[in-house]
Amino acid sequence: MSTQQATGVQRIADAFAGAHKRAALMPYVMAGFPTLAQSIAIGQACVHAGADLLELGVPYSDPLADGPVIHEAGTRALAAGANVGGVLEVARALSPSIPVVLMCYANIVFAPGATAFVQRLARTGACGLIVPDLPLEEAGEVRKACDDCGIALVPLVAPTTPRDRLDAIGASARGFLYTVSVVGTTGEREAMQDRFAEVVARAKASTEVPVALGFGISTPEQARQAADAGADGVIVGTRLVRAAGESQDPAGAVGALVAELAAGLAATDRRSAS
Amino acid sequence: MSADAIESLVEHHFGEYGGQFVPETLMPALAELELAWTRARADEGFRAQLNGLLRDFGGRPTPLYRAGRLSERLGRPVYLKREDLNHTGSHKLNNALGQVLLAKRMGKRRIIAETGAGQHGVATATVCALLDLECVVYMGVQDTRRQRPNVQRMELLGATVRPVDAGAKTLKEATSAAIRDWVTNVQSTHYVIGSAVGPAPYPSLVRDLQRVIGDEARAQILQAEGRLPARVVACVGGGSNAIGTFTAFLDDEHVELVGVEAGGEGIDTARHGAPLTVGGRAGILHGSRSAVMQDEEGQIVQAHSISAGLDYPGAGPQHAFLRDSGRAHYVAVPDEQALRAFKEVARLEGIIPALETAHALAWVLEQDDGELDLICLSGRGDKDLAEVLGSHTAP
Secondary structure (H helix, E strand, C coil): CCCHHHHHHHHHHHHHHCCCECCEEEEEEECCCCCHHHHHHHHHHHHHCCCCCEEEECCCCCCCCCCHHHHHHHHHHHHCCCCHHHHHHHHHHHCCCCCEEEECCHHHHHCCCHHHHHHHHHHCCCCEEECCCCCHHHCHHHHHHHHHHCCEEECEECCCCCHHHHHHHHHHCCCCEEEECCCCCCCCCCCCHHHHHHHHHHHHCCCCCCEEEECCCCCHHHHHHHHHCCCCEEEECHHHHHHHHHCCCHHHHHHHHHHHHHHHCECCCCCCCC | CCHHHCCCCCCCEECCEECCCCCHHHHHHHHHHHHHHHHHHCCHHHHHHHHHHHHHCCCCCCCEEECHHHHHHHCCCEEEEEHHHCHHHECHHHHHHHHHHHHHHCCCCEEEEEECCCHHHHHHHHHHHHHCCEEEEEEEHHHHHHCHHHHHHHHHCCCEEEEECCCCCCHHHHHHHHHHHHHHHCCCEEECCCCCCCCCCHHHHHHHHHCHHHHHHHHHHHHHHCCCCCEEEEECCCCHHHHHHHHHHCCCCCCEEEEEEEEECCCCCCCCECHHHHCCCEEEECCEEEEECECCCCCECCCCCCCHHHCCCECCHHHHHHHHHCCEEEEEEEHHHHHHHHHHHHHHHCCCECHHHHHHHHHHHHCCCCCCEEEEECEECHHHHHHHHHCCCCC
8 A cells, every 4th residue: 555545544543643632523514505615614614613524425315314404405505506526626625624534325426436436535635435325234345445545434333233243343444433323313412422431332342443423413512421431533413514504604603613512522621602 | 943043035136236225223123124034934823924914804815807808909818917906905015914014023113114106105004003003104295195095094094194395205205204214213113115125125025025916916827828928017116016926927938027117208308217217327225226217426316207106216126137137128108108098997997007007007008919918907096086187188
């Protein structure tokens, strides 16, 4: 493997190691929502507000792992003309500032062929790929394509994943292990943090890579609880996408929320202003 | 031999098609379902219970009926496998009975389903009433309008109908909504998918539960005619009545198998539901790789058909495999032609077919060659009266 090929995986590892927080903060941004240009501005606002990595969503017609807020944002992004080329331009624009991990449904990855898709992604400078409907059994071709390009194929584990399966997925993980905190789709929820410790401990026992907790985390309080539970990273999506859809100033609104989340994860454990 | 030692007979792939493209949360549930089905199908008690219900509750076996005036018109014998005479009015009950019985055996208390034309929703609601299970049916808003009587039937049977307002508001969105419900409630809930689509083990499970159609029909035609049909014809949306009919004939190499898809406004337009006929690159929809209507970048596009049950941009993975292997072939019939066949068969035979089935009948009516046709009359058309009588197509 050449030095250049290792770049994506290494940048992700460095981002977790150098986060200077109790857990690395990874906001989710839907590319093309409300527009491609605004999603770049939102991503930059996340960087300035203290994000350590960025999950960049590709709008899709049939997002089975997503709740209504992200589904609706994807539908609106597509209606506004977002396409794969545009999404990859967002990745290219943001990658110099922050490690970008693309979140993309399987049919989009396979449409041009997995290898062609991943090579195109690697050329933007992006670091990783999450495919939420590509379980271990189906992931071989995409993982090989990613390994060949130095892109980290980040798998997901769920609370329903049994122990032996968790170990197999954990062993296959590149970059980090995306640990779904709840049984369900993406979306804001209340009071499920009592399960964080169990979910994180199971995940950490299965893998060498950092464990990032996501799905249903929306507040600084919940982010802090995820860190308390031992998560190496915290992913916040729906709350930010909702703000981007509701505000006249999407970048400003998302930036303010990310700053609160970053404060909530500060190593000194200061309470945020909110 | 212990139950654990029974080898799974469930195919995960049909050539390059099939697979399990779902969120990780569902993977253990798919494994649990496959194991439960593998055990149940080997269990004589389960089989006896299912067969008893198919007979006494469902009314099986359904007749194979020689359609006299159709045969006269076409100059060859035409037989109809009368799935419209199944309880609830379509072949969908075969699958719903099997899956809900299986779910109860697995200890699930809550059943969810998607429905397009409403026939699968009604069948599932019916079995849930029979077996005293909670039932939630997802249905596109567009379909709740055009299949109103079936919404009323489901509610009367005690099911909750959840209208789905996303996208084109038809079967694709209803299926996506059902899968999202399952992701959220997977521990308590079984998802009764209504067609031979979805992640493994569903395409195999649904086929195995529907193959009773073809198994009966094959024996019945041999008894009636002393020979096999030259052609076996069925409509294809997801393709459960078609695969259920075809399966018994797969090894009869001289029997031609024809699947009839929705041509909508024409397969040279974007408004149809004929992914198998049109061909093109395979895609992933609702958990499996198969023939899919999609754009160049892999976004799923909207299907169109006057028939809610065929208004779906995908098809079962085994159909894609049978197409590629040449064992079956797939054609499309447009809306108008299906409407004409709907009315014609009503007057010729005294049978009002479902609009879905009318596509298969329309294709057969158009063929002037052939020796002996067997058509799966997959359902009755009472549900379609408002749609047909409200349409402006000339009779």
